[in-house]
Amino acid sequence: DAKTTQPPSMDCAEGRAANLPCNHSTISGNEYVYWYRQIHSQGPQYIIHGLKNNETNEMASLIITEDRKSSTLILPHATLRDTAVYYCIVKSPNAGNMLTFGGGTRLMVKP
Amino acid sequence: DAEITQSPRHKITETGRQVTLACHQTWNHNNMFWYRQDLGHGLRLIHYSYGVQDTNKGEVSDGYSVSRSNTEDLPLTLESAASSQTSVYFCASSTTSLGADTQYFGPGTRLTVL
Numbered sequence: 001d002a003k004t005t006q007p008p009s010m011d012c013a014e015g016r017a018a019n020l021p022c023n024h025s026t027i028s029g030n031e032y033v034y035w036y037r038q039i040h041s042q043g044p045q046y047i048i049h050g051l052k053n054n055e056t057n058e059m060a061s062l063i064i065t066e067d068r069k070s071s072t073l074i075l076p077h078a079t080l081r082d083t084a085v086y087y088c089i090v091k092s093p094n095a096g097n098m099l100t101f102g103g104g105t106r107l108m109v110k111p
Numbered sequence: 112d113a114e115i116t117q118s119p120r121h122k123i124t125e126t127g128r129q130v131t132l133a134c135h136q137t138w139n140h141n142n143m144f145w146y147r148q149d150l151g152h153g154l155r156l157i158h159y160s161y162g163v164q165d166t167n168k169g170e171v172s173d174g175y176s177v178s179r180s181n182t183e184d185l186p187l188t189l190e191s192a193a194s195s196q197t198s199v200y201f202c203a204s205s206t207t208s209l210g211a212d213t214q215y216f217g218p219g220t221r222l223t224v225l
Contacts, residue, residue: 042218044201101155
């Protein structure tokens with residue numbers, strides 16, 4: 001599976017959009033981009049995933065660049081409850097079903 | 112509602128004792144996983160299973176074992192607990208659809224080995 005690079009930490013003002021970047025320059029054609037988050041002391045929570053098209057659900061939007069070498073998770077109106085560590089994971093469906101978690105980005109939403 | 116549960120939520124044990132952590136899911140998922148998370152670090156895969164009677168070693172499997180006798184449960188056993196196994200343990204389950212899969216995680220078990 002391709003390696004991902006994320007900034008270790010970011011701040012965001014409450015009510016503003018949080019844009020979390022992820023670099024995955026070695027991604028292969030059949031690898032999906034997944035985003036999970038982990039709120040303090042809780043189990044990780046699935047947010048969204050995509051292959052090459054932009055995706056949106058009730059939690060967030062995922063923007064994948066045309067060359068698929070990077071992506072951005074967008075939380076449109078961040079709240080204090082969105083403070084968490086956000087993990088970007090790239091995985092091939094042919095590589096088994098396990099996830100490899102990196103360091104993630106610690107997002108702090110401030111009042 | 113379908114869910115995934117872990118028990119106990121907190122456990123304190125002594126070095127050398129055998130410990131079993133339970134994981135139960137009602138999603139009817141074929142795939143189940145055990146991860147550990149040490150303070151300030153990401154999750155690391157211990158063992159996983161793709162179905163009944165199937166088990167596989169993950170990145171950090173030494174000192175741990177699992178068995179899968181039914182779809183709903185994947186208990187994790189520490190054969191002889193060591194202080195290095197003090198950690199938070201997360202169980203997860205998933206099913207694969209349309210070439211991608213999403214994992215659902217339990218609330219975690221905090222294990223302390225004295």
